[in-house]
Amino acid sequence: MWVLRRLVASTEPVRETAWMTAEYTQTDRFRAGRIHLCDLSGLEIRDCEVSGLKIVDCYRRNVYLGGDFERLVVNDVDVTAYVEAELDLQHPVRVLARDATSPDDYRAAWDAIETL
Secondary structure, three states, X not given: OHHHHHHHHOOOXXXXXXXXXXXXXXXXXXXXXXXOOOOOOOOOOOOOOOXXXXXXXOOOOOOOOOOXXXXXXXXXXXXXXXXXXXXXXXXXXXXXXXXXXXXXXHHHHHHHHHHO
């Protein structure tokens, strides 16, 4: 574990030549970085700020995105409205909570959420 802490705290660029499974927590080490020609199979990014994240010219299958995205563009197509509409169909309570304007509306939405 000491090696990992030292690696994360380092300000020098690191070139890895062997497989190394690592976990990085609360670091800005990758901010404005560029990952190029790397195998990122199985990479998991969890609970991170990803504003401005671009994944370009990558390939394979089974890519999963989950989170609160203000805007989501896939292959140059803005799919935000489509995804929101699908989520509303799967979880109608979202619409109740989002459209609530009165105390009675909020109560109804909260009751529906608690029922889930």
